[in-house]
Amino acid sequence: MNLLDRAEEVRFQFKKDLSKVNIDIQSVEDFRLEYLGKKGYIPALFREFTSLSVEDKRKCGKILNQIKKEAENSIDTLKQRLNSIGIDEDFFDYTLPGKLPRLGHLHPVTQTMNEICSIFREMGFGIEFGPEVETDYYNFQALNFPENHPARDMQDTFFIDDSILLRTHTSPIQIRAMEKQKPPIRILAPGRVYRNEAISARSYCTFHQVEGLYVDENVTFCELKGTLEIFAKRYFGKDVKLRFRPSYFPFTEPSAEVDISCFICGGSGCRVCKHTGWLEILGCGMVDPNVFISVGIDPEKYTGYAFGMGPDRIAMLKYGIDDIRLFFEGDIRFLKQF
Amino acid sequence: MIVNTKWLEKYIDIPYSPEELEEHLTYIGLESKIQKSPVDKIRGVVIAEVLDVLHHPNADRLSICKVSTGFDMQDVVCGAPNVAKGQKVPLALLGTVLPNGMELKPVKIRGISSEGMICAEDELGISSDHSGIMVLDEKAPLGMELSEYLSGEGTSIDIDLTPNRPDCTSPIGVAREISILTQGELKIPEIKFKESEESTKDYIDVEIENIDGCPRYAARVIKNVKIASSPQWLIDHLKGVGIRSINNIVDASNFVLMETGQPLHTFDYRKIEGKKIVVRNAEDGELVETLDGIKRALSKDILLICDAKNPVAIAGVMGLGNSEITPETKDILIESAYFSPTTIRNGSKYLGLSTEASYRFERGVDPEGITNAVNRITDLIIELAGGKVCKGIVDKYPKKISPAVVKIRFKRINRLIGIDIEKSWVKEIFEKLGCKILKSDDKSVQVLSPTWRPDLEREVDYIEEVIRIYGMHKIPSAKRLQIQPSHEVDSRYDLIEKLRSILCSYGYFEVFNNSLVSEKQTQFTFKPVKPVKLRNPLSLDMAYLRTSLIPGLINTARWNINRRNCDLQIFELGFIQYFDPDSETHAMEILKFSLLITGALEDEHWGYQTRKSDVFILKGVIEDLTHRFGIESLKFEKCKNNYFKNLLGSNINGKEFCYLGQINQEYLQSEWSIEVPIYVLDANASVLLDQAKFEIRYKPLPIYPAIERDVSILLPEKIPIEEVKQKIMKEGGELLREVKFYDLYHGKNIDNGLKSVTFNLVFQVADRTLKDKEVDKRMLAIHEVLKNDLNAKLR
Numbered sequence A: 001m002n003l004l005d006r007a008e009e010v011r012f013q014f015k016k017d018l019s020k021v022n023i024d025i026q027s028v029e030d031f032r033l034e035y036l037g038k039k040g041y042i043p044a045l046f047r048e049f050t051s052l053s054v055e056d057k058r059k060c061g062k063i064l065n066q067i068k069k070e071a072e073n074s075i076d077t078l079k080q081r082l083n084s085i086g087i088d089e090d091f092f093d094y095t096l097p098g099k100l101p102r103l104g105h106l107h108p109v110t111q112t113m114n115e116i117c118s119i120f121r122e123m124g125f126g127i128e129f130g131p132e133v134e135t136d137y138y139n140f141q142a143l144n145f146p147e148n149h150p151a152r153d154m155q156d157t158f159f160i161d162d163s164i165l166l167r168t169h170t171s172p173i174q175i176r177a178m179e180k181q182k183p184p185i186r187i188l189a190p191g192r193v194y195r196n197e198a199i200s201a202r203s204y205c206t207f208h209q210v211e212g213l214y215v216d217e218n219v220t221f222c223e224l225k226g227t228l229e230i231f232a233k234r235y236f237g238k239d240v241k242l243r244f245r246p247s248y249f250p251f252t253e254p255s256a257e258v259d260i261s262c263f264i265c266g267g268s269g270c271r272v273c274k275h276t277g278w279l280e281i282l283g284c285g286m287v288d289p290n291v292f293i294s295v296g297i298d299p300e301k302y303t304g305y306a307f308g309m310g311p312d313r314i315a316m317l318k319y320g321i322d323d324i325r326l327f328f329e330g331d332i333r334f335l336k337q338f
Numbered sequence B: 001m002i003v004n005t006k007w008l009e010k011y012i013d014i015p016y017s018p019e020e021l022e023e024h025l026t027y028i029g030l031e032s033k034i035q036k037s038p039v040d041k042i043r044g045v046v047i048a049e050v051l052d053v054l055h056h057p058n059a060d061r062l063s064i065c066k067v068s069t070g071f072d073m074q075d076v077v078c079g080a081p082n083v084a085k086g087q088k089v090p091l092a093l094l095g096t097v098l099p100n101g102m103e104l105k106p107v108k109i110r111g112i113s114s115e116g117m118i119c120a121e122d123e124l125g126i127s128s129d130h131s132g133i134m135v136l137d138e139k140a141p142l143g144m145e146l147s148e149y150l151s152g153e154g155t156s157i158d159i160d161l162t163p164n165r166p167d168c169t170s171p172i173g174v175a176r177e178i179s180i181l182t183q184g185e186l187k188i189p190e191i192k193f194k195e196s197e198e199s200t201k202d203y204i205d206v207e208i209e210n211i212d213g214c215p216r217y218a219a220r221v222i223k224n225v226k227i228a229s230s231p232q233w234l235i236d237h238l239k240g241v242g243i244r245s246i247n248n249i250v251d252a253s254n255f256v257l258m259e260t261g262q263p264l265h266t267f268d269y270r271k272i273e274g275k276k277i278v279v280r281n282a283e284d285g286e287l288v289e290t291l292d293g294i295k296r297a298l299s300k301d302i303l304l305i306c307d308a309k310n311p312v313a314i315a316g317v318m319g320l321g322n323s324e325i326t327p328e329t330k331d332i333l334i335e336s337a338y339f340s341p342t343t344i345r346n347g348s349k350y351l352g353l354s355t356e357a358s359y360r361f362e363r364g365v366d367p368e369g370i371t372n373a374v375n376r377i378t379d380l381i382i383e384l385a386g387g388k389v390c391k392g393i394v395d396k397y398p399k400k401i402s403p404a405v406v407k408i409r410f411k412r413i414n415r416l417i418g419i420d421i422e423k424s425w426v427k428e429i430f431e432k433l434g435c436k437i438l439k440s441d442d443k444s445v446q447v448l449s450p451t452w453r454p455d456l457e458r459e460v461d462y463i464e465e466v467i468r469i470y471g472m473h474k475i476p477s478a479k480r481l482q483i484q485p486s487h488e489v490d491s492r493y494d495l496i497e498k499l500r501s502i503l504c505s506y507g508y509f510e511v512f513n514n515s516l517v518s519e520k521q522t523q524f525t526f527k528p529v530k531p532v533k534l535r536n537p538l539s540l541d542m543a544y545l546r547t548s549l550i551p552g553l554i555n556t557a558r559w560n561i562n563r564r565n566c567d568l569q570i571f572e573l574g575f576i577q578y579f580d581p582d583s584e585t586h587a588m589e590i591l592k593f594s595l596l597i598t599g600a601l602e603d604e605h606w607g608y609q610t611r612k613s614d615v616f617i618l619k620g621v622i623e624d625l626t627h628r629f630g631i632e633s634l635k636f637e638k639c640k641n642n643y644f645k646n647l648l649g650s651n652i653n654g655k656e657f658c659y660l661g662q663i664n665q666e667y668l669q670s671e672w673s674i675e676v677p678i679y680v681l682d683a684n685a686s687v688l689l690d691q692a693k694f695e696i697r698y699k700p701l702p703i704y705p706a707i708e709r710d711v712s713i714l715l716p717e718k719i720p721i722e723e724v725k726q727k728i729m730k731e732g733g734e735l736l737r738e739v740k741f742y743d744l745y746h747g748k749n750i751d752n753g754l755k756s757v758t759f760n761l762v763f764q765v766a767d768r769t770l771k772d773k774e775v776d777k778r779m780l781a782i783h784e785v786l787k788n789d790l791n792a793k794l795r
């Protein structure tokens, strides 16, 4: 087993020489060629190896490969030292920037939607989807927006023809879900919606909504309040206060708007909450009996609640973004911040 | 809608501060916000009287005003055209800082020194009006700070009214709501005028052709009025609610409209032909000229007010020029009517004309408030313009509007809200709302709704009233929730999230683009489709729904490149749409995801080189992605499309799945002015989600060692790598576990038409250690085949 002995010798010599190599490009390269170059010591060992018997090969192969690997690693280390710390081997510049592979980021509104959805999913809500191009029936009529009612002015609509339009809210998903399944129904409807509003820092012609619906035999306003309180405390922090005040939506009766205590000023008043101490974050209410009738659910037997919020708006509040257009520009400097 | 506390106090005592009122109203569903006056912060602007106005000797347009603040007299140079002797005006004293930052210092204007400034509204930040100085009521006390004076004028509260509450479009309506909270009495203005002997009937007859459109129409004539400008209080009052003063008659009708919520119209009686009013529908295309001087073509659904011959007003929207009140008007005709909300809304929509009147009619006015409003305006006109009131009101009411009779079950209140509310309290609230209690027992109460609340039609509407007055904030939250999941849950959500996060892990940033695009952008597709067009787009650039996510991504790339961020990896996941006559919505919607790369694929770091974008980066992404969704290896085919150079496509189980390639550089340059190469991937997410299989079966790790060999060959350039690989695999047989292609080289030392390629072969079997000889044999066979079949040369 001369080969093994010689291999050990090469390994020993390599280690000895390694400690003496000057850290400059030429010395490192010379050292590499001496051991690993085509005519170097280690390839010479391998050449010898090919002439061994199968039995011996099995014994030696592993060791030779190990020696080769060690040598390569040591030389890599030398090269790294060459690159990073120059000539002074005692100097380690820990201020050199870290090297991170590029990782993408989810859009801030996607992140917000996901956070909202995951809180409600823990409470048993299942996600439902629906089309963005909708019929007037699903977007308005079935939701108790009578034709020619001023309530329709609350939502400027893009029409495709008289009866087809771009959904102005994700509420049509609620109707489709109630048509499809019997109570109990406990769903969340996230998605993109459209409003025919001029584009400005405050409004964009498309944005997002997350709506929730719960229909069962004993659903009450108290339960709605409880559910939204859990959500708000989970999402905005446990000290957040909620304010419910009556409002109007055609598809709920009673209807309410929900404000949370401003998390920027803590309620004392600031520019963001327009000095009211409150931030309006969602609308909600008990499902209007007319909506139940239009989907064939008995309003005497079942009650339900619905709520809806805008993740774009919530993200703007949360991150202090004052121009909604930033969400749709795709500026990488913006996206990298989230 | 803006209401002023001072005005409100005419109708109800308010035991609250403005801040408390703001909160109370908000809690009963009238979302209120106090309007802060910019004047509040100004100190040093006081009320002064103009004692005399003299011409400036050196300037035609300037005058020298002698003004008194009661304790001091000053000369002030003023350029306003409306300054006049005897006026009370806001005077900014020396040293005052105005809202625009200007500080008053003594100045000489064309040789005359001026010791202060008489202010216009814009200078005080009250409005943008700079037509002249602000003139105050003649009773304004001299020397008082303007801010103090104006605060005595009440606090303005802006109420964001929801469309279900027509009754609150006036301060009387808001006062009624306050009375429910305070138990106070509503104070309705007294009517004092006396009627003359002449009867209205002899002057006017009313004929209603369309009684559905106009269930009620009341008219009265007042003779011999004197048209003049309104007193300052009325001018100020209207201004406070955003209405410009015209003359005393028009102002009176606007005042009553704002006070009661009942729109009124006044005509010059002498211009009404044939002593007759006819309410009829317009004819299609009928042309009229409205008060604002615009000619409008009508449709047959629009309701017209006519005299015996001609139209004189578009019902509930706007009067016509031919019958308007002019300085010469002597006798007037007053109209007060109930028009159907739908009719007025259709008319207003059709004409694109929304007025204070149409706003109220389309929400529904109080059908029983019609004649009260006539009396109220009559009283006001007599006060402002004199005249003789004809006896009686011609009141045609052919179609009675009956308020709803509603039964409310106490049990139902509990069922919907979740708590018990005392029955006697509930009944009390209904009475305070103005309901008549028809029947009541232990289980329920039956009420007749007030005529001013058309929104109270059903039991649930009353439950809302209960919760509204009770206070939503006082209703407890359920402490234990019933958690009852839906029967069916769409599992796609999880897969979409998985897809998004995998794409992020590859280094791609998620972007959102507008789904509304130009017609040109809809042509960027792989197969011709008909895009979905909007009927009422914001602009031509946003008139269609996108048919592909790629133009949006290119647009985003351009945005970033223009800002010198040229290394991009971005993706969007979203729906695209195109016309599909078979769909319920006439639109096919497909969930897609698209990727775009350009420039370097890593951020620049010290110490290593970054990879550059190319088509195969995207190929790698989609191969790995589908693999993670449990889809067997993708097969690609070469495709052709004018927007692309080098386009590949792939199907999953026969379903069109994805395309990827480099965008045609000429197109990029001409359409987007982009010079750098851009690579995109377009994929159908639905196909991926539908075909996804998550049935991973673990493969045991090998226990016996592998033998690795390289194959380095020179071969004709046009032989595809995949073909070489297939040959190697075939010859390698069951011993060959893996073939990795890892080097491709053209150029130096390689003859033209040839390429140098290297594969790494891993031989391994599960049940034993391979012998070199076995591998050598296979290698030999592989070399032979490559030589013979592909004309390859071993290197």
Ligand SMILES: [Zn+2]
Binding pocket: A262, A263, A264, A265, A266, A267, A268, A269, A270, A271, A272, A273, A274, A275, A277, A278
């Ligand atoms: Zn705040």
